[in-house]
Amino acid sequence: MSDPIAAALQTYVDAGAMAGAATLIWRQGRELQSCAVGWADREARRPLARDTLFRIASMTKPVTSVAAMTMLQDGLFYLDDPITTVAPEFGDMRVLRAPDAPLGDSVPAERPITFGDLLTHRSGLTYGGLHPGPLSDAYAQALGGDIDSHVAPDDWIAGLAALPLIAQPGAAFNYGCSTDLLGFLLARLEGATLGETLARRVFRPLGMTDTGFLVPAAQRHRRASLYGWTADGVIEPRQTASAGSSLPERPDDMAYESGGQGLWSTLDDYLTFARLFVEGGGPLLTPASYELMVRNRLSEPQRQAATMMGVPTFLPGHGFGLGLATVLDPATASFTRGKGGVGTVSWPGAFGGWWQADPTDGSVMLFLTHNVLDLELAAQGIGLGVYGAIGEFHALGVELKA
Template identity: 30%
Template sequence: MCPTRLARIDSFLQSRYIDTGKLPHAHLVVARGGQVVHRSLLGQARLATADAPALPIAEDSLTRIYSMTKPITSVAFMMLVEEGKVALEDPVHRFIPGWKNLGVYVSGAPGMWMTKPTEAPMRMVDLLRHTAGLTYGFQNRTNVDAAYRSGKVEPFAQKEGLQGFIDALGKVPLEFSPGTAWNYSVATDVLGYLVEVISGQKFEDFLQQRIFGPLGMVDTAFHVSEDKLHRFTECYTIGGDGKLAAAVQGWPTFKTAPAAPSGGGGLVSTMADYLRFCELLRRGGELDGVRLLGPKTLRLMRSNHLPGQKDLNDVSVSMFAESIYAGVGFGLGFAMTTDVAKTGLAGSLGEYWWGGMASTAFWIDPVEDLSVVFFTQLIPSSLYPIRRELRTLVNAAIVDSKA
């Protein structure tokens, strides 16, 4: 890695995003071959207010990772696949019997749905690759996602636990027949519930005992304990005056244990913790003598599983994703590059990644032995092209490419 080119990253982040007030902070770590080669630590964990001074971002700051929870949940599920307790081709109704006759939306509204039968049953692989026919309420596309909003069909809004979430979801029809299209959705939250049912452990206990504890991810959890609140970053949106404003009303606080832990977006973590998770993936499922998955399982996860091995441009009906679409496929928990030229980014074939609603991101390049994690706290993640810019800057610093 060229140190001069790596130095561009801090200058870019400081002048483009921190000094201009576009982002509250920027925490970036670039590791190659398991060694950290660059770290950016810029800005404030909490901006100054009339009541308190600014709090600088620190290496151990706690961050809402939102949808970067999804790869962790997907790994948890694949651990159960490796144990023979479930298979990718299993119908979801094997473990959620009430979903056996879920239909596809034709017309109507809650209480008056008209549906048609699915062309094929929803399978476990559909949940992992977001082809299950589920959606998110914030998509604002159809009567189905409107029903998600009105019924608060998401774990963050559930007071009756994950079972309450599954029961509520089973009352709404699918947007399309499973396996026929791609739509970013609550599918990974369903996987969290399935991990609980199949393992016989509470979902949060499974993650702690089987992933976080063994990997030494000491700060990753579904809420921030009182003794760690002083390290918790503030999350921001853009206010009416065009400046950063704390995202308070309507957003989860992450300060109390949730009734329904969200496998799709509920975790808080630190840079050190999430980098360890990324390094586990980069190394084929093993880190520091701890093996969670076999290398062949990881290769399966980072293969393109979209119908017909098409890219997201061809099969997505989603209004939103933490990813570009062109030249990008989707595997079992994350997106990956299937055609470098189509992405318009300097990168590697098979590079895989995902991001979170508060503009966080990670990517792993198996060709260049690269793990990169970026933390900030700005909602929505689509406001600035920061992820594309960072991938360009980091990849430009690779001067002994293995490709």
């Protein structure tokens, strides 16, 4: 292969570290690189293509956050507004004395959750799977699957509000379903579903014709199949994501839409979205809104204390703005949260999707794959080869941009 990135990624496919991946590098109005390597469906021998549709998991969060910023611009809420103005269900919250404490071992919340808390993951909400024990079981029972849930939005909101928080609102960064709740509040404010809200405020204005919570039947042949690994480290097809968070086929009439991790998208659609962050927010965001999003809002103690699965969420070079990570110090930043000049933003997805937008050189880098991460296997180092592929893609891409 003449493309060194394609050649490098092919070695990961050949080694069984991933079924395939699609990449794109764009800088200052020009595409520098793109490739699709490996299989969209290995068993059917269907290769990946430029227009393959991927589940983008938590790469959904920045999209929902941008939609929120357009509503902030319209004066529909302010960052310091309590969410009880839209969701009175959260009017009497309690906080666990410890994340693994019994659900009844709690104290009153010291203040209401605000919209700003949701956008910075300082709401005290979490993902149940990150905290095995009583809280994990309660989350699963009340909320259903993280991506495809049988629980209707209003019931989901009520169920979440009935559970205790793991930290006082505003006190700490705890990754979790804050963005899912934010999405449902945006839908209430808009008087529409979240899918309709995102379409009106983000997808249609940007021309993102292939992005949504449901893939139309006529386009389902373009979807990438999911892959995971056996306990022996052998790649295998999966019908659902980990812990039953998704269904093999989402029902057309499912009301629940995950603003934190539910979207499907393509290389070209997500490039269109990511360009917002190298073009000062235009055409959706004002310069002031753009600056709000990319500026770090976490205190130093909050950045240092943030962990996921026992691993630090942020290296010293990273902070977190409104819905996405931001580079504070290029020398100590890692590609996992974006590594570029100051103000480079990123937020990856659990299926191996990764991107960054660097305003200092006007570049966007995108990597999409379809890799199911099992927490127990990942703790043993199984299924992590895709992150080596992302690291190699980033390194080769930096050379290409130079």
